[in-house]
Amino acid sequence: MTLTRSWPRIAVLSLLLVSAYPGAIAQPRASAPRTADYIVAIVNQELVTNGELQLRLNQVRENARRANAQLPPADVLRQQVLDALIDERVQITHARESGQRLDDAEVERAVTNVAAQNQLTPTQLRERLRREGVDYLRFRNNVRDQLLLERTREREVQARIRITDTEIENWLDKQRAEAGAATEYNIAQVLVTVPEGASESVVAERRARADAAMARLRRGEAFDVVAREVSEDTNRAKGGEIGSRPANRLPDIFVDAVRPLKAGEVSPTLLRSGAGFHILKLVERSEAGALTINQTRARHILLRPSAQLSQQAAAARLVEFKRQIASGARSFEQLARDNSEDGSAAQGGDLGWVSPGNFVPEFEEAMNALAINGLSEPVVSRFGVHLIQVIERRKMALDAKQQREQARAALREQKFEEAYAEWVRELRARAYVEMREPPQ
16 A cells, blocks of 8 residues: 555555554553653543554554555654544544443443453453553443444444435446346427527527426326327327337436436426427336346454554454464354454354445455455455455346345445545534643
């Protein structure tokens, strides 16, 4: 990975890999000089210290070194990492104030997962925290905060994503075109022609005639009756019906006008083309062929990086898991049950049958590149680090409802990052943030 010259902040944030439990197992205070430990920012009522900033900077630099990635100048990097820490605090304080509640059992399961991730029993985890001078109750509260943040973020970011019927139809049209299928529309029209080069007065007279026809339809007159009396096209005897045609054989302005309509509805406004003024009615919409997609059944093991388990360490563990699976020493299912930090762990990591667009792009790209029973290298996503195996593939013909659900899921994933960034910007704008100068 090489960052561009403009050092986009998102690229540096991708190196941060904020875990599900950032700072859950804190580093010993002795890891930073006492003279370097001072407050660099106050966020609402939370403090960001220089010691914490330096630890995060060291983590980013180490991640970049291992990935052979170029980083921005030191002062730019420091500001970007500080901004990321401030954004974390802003999100956590908002999550606490959101009114959501977590029961103790959920928190305890998460703590147990952190222990297992670090190859510790819960008792050993407590002892390790004690040795490192970390209060267990504070650690547990940090875990609670992060669970609450994940739940709040998912709820509020998803609520911001708006998907229109037009976007769904456009997505489906693209998929059908790629698959060699097309939507067919049976459209009826009332056409009032306008001669080429007509004067303004003629155009006005022609428009008035079309407006009068539209008024009759709004009063409830039958479309076919108005078309037979007013329309000036060759289909007037058939009530204006032009017959069922694929979308690619209709003018784009016609398709755009009728796409949001239900069968039997009339476009609410006049449409002007080179031929004249049109009133369009959608008689019927149908598919020229079923939309067929390739579905994949896959399983994964997910490890979430933390302060104690870096991204590289998580990847190394997954490489070892891959070796054990390939050699037959351990099964994928058992390793997933014992180690995966995902809801699929109880099913041996099985994610079931999924359609394109259901996973984040980096996961889906790696999954699609695998052969049946193939094992991936460690794959980094916003959820953590994954080891992926493909179990089966199949082709599926989707009915109309499934097609729209497929489109909606894909569009939501496409819009997630932008909606998340907007959410964080708004939280930051409402938060109290006070920057502190370093002590002289």
